[in-house]
Amino acid sequence: MAADPAVEKGCHRIAHAIGSAALERFDGNVARTFSQGSPTCVSGYYHGILERSFLGITSKARLVEVARSLCAEGELRRRGFLDYQCRHGLGHGLMIQTGYDLPLTLSVCARLGTGWDRKACASGSFMENIDTRFGYRSPWLDDEDPLYPCTRLRLRDQHSCYLRASWRILVSNDGDFAKTAAACARLGGWARTCFRGYGRDAAEGVRYAPDKIRRLCRFAGADQGDCLRGAARTIANASGARGIEPATVLCNRAPRSERADCFSGVGLVVGMLYPTSRSRQSACGRITREHREACTKAASAEVDPSGREAWG
Numbered sequence: 001m002a003a004d005p006a007v008e009k010g011c012h013r014i015a016h017a018i019g020s021a022a023l024e025r026f027d028g029n030v031a032r033t034f035s036q037g038s039p040t041c042v043s044g045y046y047h048g049i050l051e052r053s054f055l056g057i058t059s060k061a062r063l064v065e066v067a068r069s070l071c072a073e074g075e076l077r078r079r080g081f082l083d084y085q086c087r088h089g090l091g092h093g094l095m096i097q098t099g100y101d102l103p104l105t106l107s108v109c110a111r112l113g114t115g116w117d118r119k120a121c122a123s124g125s126f127m128e129n130i131d132t133r134f135g136y137r138s139p140w141l142d143d144e145d146p147l148y149p150c151t152r153l154r155l156r157d158q159h160s161c162y163l164r165a166s167w168r169i170l171v172s173n174d175g176d177f178a179k180t181a182a183a184c185a186r187l188g189g190w191a192r193t194c195f196r197g198y199g200r201d202a203a204e205g206v207r208y209a210p211d212k213i214r215r216l217c218r219f220a221g222a223d224q225g226d227c228l229r230g231a232a233r234t235i236a237n238a239s240g241a242r243g244i245e246p247a248t249v250l251c252n253r254a255p256r257s258e259r260a261d262c263f264s265g266v267g268l269v270v271g272m273l274y275p276t277s278r279s280r281q282s283a284c285g286r287i288t289r290e291h292r293e294a295c296t297k298a299a300s301a302e303v304d305p306s307g308r309e310a311w312g
Helices: 005-009 011-025 030-035 040-052 060-070 081-097 102-109 115-130 155-163 165-172 177-185 188-205 210-253 256-273 277-287 292-302
Strands: none
Touching: 005 011, 011 030, 011 040, 030 040, 030 081, 040 081, 040 210, 060 081, 060 102, 081 102, 081 115, 081 256, 102 115, 115 155, 155 165, 155 188, 165 177, 165 188, 177 188, 177 210, 188 210, 210 256, 256 277, 256 292, 277 292
């Protein structure tokens, strides 16, 4: 990564391949393979494990059965950081195994245990849908309509779809963040969700440089806080516990009026990293005294089994 910009840019997918190969090395033992990895490159290693986990399965009933069991192996703490990476990875794996059949994949995700599980799985499905592997293009993309298929989905899946919409809009306009922000602003009730995804894309696009992120978030206007929330969550999630500090740097440099939203983004990852309400509150207090409440509230909401306020 230090020597080759192409490797740095593609490191998430490269880590996917390493995770997939590691699962083969460890004879399909998901728990053991997880234990050998790290969240490097936005947890691509973990996601790659799940890509290979459905190999050879051809029926929906069996896909559901395996999807329900894979992340229950070993000692993954429920709704913890690794549990999220596992459930998110299910979406990647299901899309690949079904030949990018998005409706089928989402229907399998819908059969998982809790709303949180379903949302995490759907998030991986939509990520795989817009960034496919093996030289394949998903049939669930439309170059004339970057929002497709969001408007045609069940309400339960629209959040995860609109959270990825900004990336497709950026592709359609050659990476113009100002035009993308304007497109998000036209989405009415889904604008805030789009801007949170826009914050993720801004953070990744400028390699997590805080001042550059702040400049791009200004295009969001009144929704700048949602942009910073998405950016902070992205920075923290990229490296797990090690990502909290650089995310905090971003929030401390944010406009004072938007800092609570920004620290809420950090809180989303704090919620998964720490196992109890008390430890989450303590962690948020170490991160920010002034906005501890916003951080703690987001941390608690992220791990609610319903998944209603989870990132997804």
